[in-house]
Amino acid sequence: MPQTSATRRNAVLVPPVDTRYQIETPEGIDLNLRPAGLVVRSLAFAIDLGLRGLLLGGLFMLLVWLGRLGMGLAAILLFLVNWWYMVLFEVLNQGRSPGKQAMGLRVVADDGTPVGWSSSLLRNLLRFADMLPFGYCLGAISCLQHPAFKRLGDLAAGTLVVYRDLPHQRPRLPAAEPIDPPFALTLVEQRALLSLAERQDELSAERLAELAGIAAPALGVTRGMAMARINGIARGLLGPA
Amino acid sequence: MKQSQFERLHQPQWLSFEHLVVLLENGKSRPEASETFAHDYRRLCQHLALAQARGYSSHLVDSLQQLALRGHQQLYRRRQPVGASILVFVLAGFPRLVRQQWQFVALAGLLLFGSLLLTGLLVYGFPDLVYSIMDPHQVAQAEAMYDPDQSRLGPGGERLASQDWMMFGYYIMNNIGIAFQTFASGLLLGVGSLFFLLFNGLMIGAVAGHLTQIGYVQTFWPFVIGHGAFELTAIALSGAAGLKLGWALVAPGRQSRGQALREAANIAIQLVYGVIAMLLIAAFIEAYWSSKTAFSPQAKYLVGGALWALVAAYLILAGRQHAPD
Numbered sequence: 001m002p003q004t005s006a007t008r009r010n011a012v013l014v015p016p017v018d019t020r021y022q023i024e025t026p027e028g029i030d031l032n033l034r035p036a037g038l039v040v041r042s043l044a045f046a047i048d049l050g051l052r053g054l055l056l057g058g059l060f061m062l063l064v065w066l067g068r069l070g071m072g073l074a075a076i077l078l079f080l081v082n083w084w085y086m087v088l089f090e091v092l093n094q095g096r097s098p099g100k101q102a103m104g105l106r107v108v109a110d111d112g113t114p115v116g117w118s119s120s121l122l123r124n125l126l127r128f129a130d131m132l133p134f135g136y137c138l139g140a141i142s143c144l145q146h147p148a149f150k151r152l153g154d155l156a157a158g159t160l161v162v163y164r165d166l167p168h169q170r171p172r173l174p175a176a177e178p179i180d181p182p183f184a185l186t187l188v189e190q191r192a193l194l195s196l197a198e199r200q201d202e203l204s205a206e207r208l209a210e211l212a213g214i215a216a217p218a219l220g221v222t223r224g225m226a227m228a229r230i231n232g233i234a235r236g237l238l239g240p241a
Numbered sequence: 242m243k244q245s246q247f248e249r250l251h252q253p254q255w256l257s258f259e260h261l262v263v264l265l266e267n268g269k270s271r272p273e274a275s276e277t278f279a280h281d282y283r284r285l286c287q288h289l290a291l292a293q294a295r296g297y298s299s300h301l302v303d304s305l306q307q308l309a310l311r312g313h314q315q316l317y318r319r320r321q322p323v324g325a326s327i328l329v330f331v332l333a334g335f336p337r338l339v340r341q342q343w344q345f346v347a348l349a350g351l352l353l354f355g356s357l358l359l360t361g362l363l364v365y366g367f368p369d370l371v372y373s374i375m376d377p378h379q380v381a382q383a384e385a386m387y388d389p390d391q392s393r394l395g396p397g398g399e400r401l402a403s404q405d406w407m408m409f410g411y412y413i414m415n416n417i418g419i420a421f422q423t424f425a426s427g428l429l430l431g432v433g434s435l436f437f438l439l440f441n442g443l444m445i446g447a448v449a450g451h452l453t454q455i456g457y458v459q460t461f462w463p464f465v466i467g468h469g470a471f472e473l474t475a476i477a478l479s480g481a482a483g484l485k486l487g488w489a490l491v492a493p494g495r496q497s498r499g500q501a502l503r504e505a506a507n508i509a510i511q512l513v514y515g516v517i518a519m520l521l522i523a524a525f526i527e528a529y530w531s532s533k534t535a536f537s538p539q540a541k542y543l544v545g546g547a548l549w550a551l552v553a554a555y556l557i558l559a560g561r562q563h564a565p566d
Contacts, residue, residue, distance in 0.1 A: 025286070025313060027282075027283060028286070028290065029286045029289050029290055029306075031306065031309060031313060032306055032310075069407070071407045071410065072406040072408070072411070075411045075413065075414045076410040076413055079410075079413055079414040079418065082414075082418075083417070083418075083421060094314070108314070111317075112314070112317075113313070113314065113317035113318070114317070114318050114319060116319035117319075118507065118510045118511075121510060121513070122509075122510045125421055125424060125425050125510075125513065126425050127425070128421065128425035128426065129425045129426055129427075129428040129429060129433065132426070132429070132433075152428055156428060156502050156503060156506040158506075165307050165310075167304070167307070168303060168304045168307075170300065171300055185296075187294075187296040190296035191296055191298070191299065194296075194299065195298065195299045197298075198298055198299060198300050237243070237244065237296075237298075238243060238244045239246055240243070
């Protein structure tokens with residue numbers, strides 16, 4: 001059945017083809033999360049490991065001086081730092097252990113909500129299974145084959161490690177005379193033209209001309225004039241500055 | 242409506258919402274400032290939906306999406322009412338859960354206590370067998386710990402009062418670590434939990450059989466009977482939690498393996514909470530009661546028996562009636 005332009009305009013935007021993870025909330029909007037891959041998570045873990053080492057080293061120095069009472073305390077502290085370091089940070093610090101914070105990561109539940117005690121404890125206890133047989137082998141395999149990069153602990157606890165997005169910079173659009181598009185644009189086409197106009201400062205002149213050239217026949221202009229025309233259409237779509 | 246008009250119209254609302262979100266993220270928000278939060282969040286969601294439906298530019302849609310995500314994180318925080326729920330869990334929730342998961346508890350109990358008894362009897366009957374299970378150095382260590390000539394017993398040898406505290410820390414670290422390993426390795430289709438249950442049963446059984454056989458009865462049994470009630474039961478329960486995880490992967494039933502695993506993990510982690518509490522109690526008893534030689538073995542057997550009865554009664558009987566609302 002041929003689609004009319006009206007139904008196409010109302011069509012939902014196509015789901016992303018990259019690793020973004022979409023969650024539909026009860027408010028009826030889609031949230032996009034960007035799951036973090038193996039390398040950046042390993043780096044975050046290495047930072048945490050180093051920090052824990054330093055922490056324990058410092059505490060042991062202090063506690064050895066306290067004698068036997070200190071030894072008991074040290075054992076309890078070793079237990080706490082070993083098993084509870086990650087849990088405490090993840091639950092009390094918005095899903096971020098110091099290592100994750102440094103790498104711009106955070107832990108969230110599958111539905112995008114913050115992690116609770118149970119999920120956090122689960123994913124960190126099951127670290128033991130991820131570490132088998134040595135050096136996080138199982139965790140790494142699981143992480144690499146999963147579309148959202150989950151290790152075994154994440155699978156069982158229903159959690160996700162995602163990037164924290166940085167605030168956007170306002171893109172600068174070149175001044176241009178607003179033009180109406182030559183035909184009714186679909187949502188996807190409209191977004192594509194606007195995105196190209198907003199991203200033009202990040203692209204080389206040649207690449208920009210090449211991309212704009214793709215739209216030239218549809219806009220009815222020469223390839224050289226295409227970018228100027230797109231800027232005009234973008235300005236027209238955005239409205240007066 | 243053109244995008245720039247839309248932005249000009251709503252920008253102040255988005256800015257004030259972002260300000261509120263930043264306060265909440267840093268934990269500096271006052272309750273009266275957050276009263277409009279839910280309303281503001283819903284309005285933001287509506288603006289985001291509008292912006293998407295009207296095909297506004299990525300810059301606007303993406304930044305609204307980011308703001309909505311941050312708002313979502315704050316709105317859907319897990320509520321954590323700790324005090325009351327801990328009490329309910331201890332008095333009723335945990336024993337109920339143990340009874341509800343009786344198949345796994347029974348299997349784990351059988352594995353641990355069965356292998357323990359069997360090895361104990363075998364080593365008692367065939368003394369040389371202990372050297373097939375443990376190396377001679379470990380055997381010598383176990384013998385030294387329970388030598389009847391000492392004033393205090395258990396790992397760590399002869400000790401002073403200040404050492405009780407040290408051993409308390411050691412027991413916590415060691416025993417809860419073992420319980421966590423037994424649980425976590427259950428994720429490997431249950432094989433890890435099976436292994437740790439059998440391994441611990443084997444080792445404890447061998448030590449018990451050997452020490453009984455060489456005649457350290459008066460030092461070994463009074464020492465272990467008290468805290469054993471909590472410690473062995475807790476290890477068995479952590480194994481049950483691990484088996485529960487593994488079984489969800491082996492036989493997920495009508496769910497996908499991922500779903501089955503998540504549901505099983507939710508139940509298993511509650512068992513682990515109980516295990517942690519039991520092991521804390523066990524460590525306390527082990528450090529401050531079991532190691533004392535001032536009491537006669539009869540008193541220790543009596544108290545130990547009472548503790549076993551207490552644990553059994555707790556797991557079997559507690560929480561059978563509904564509390565009045």
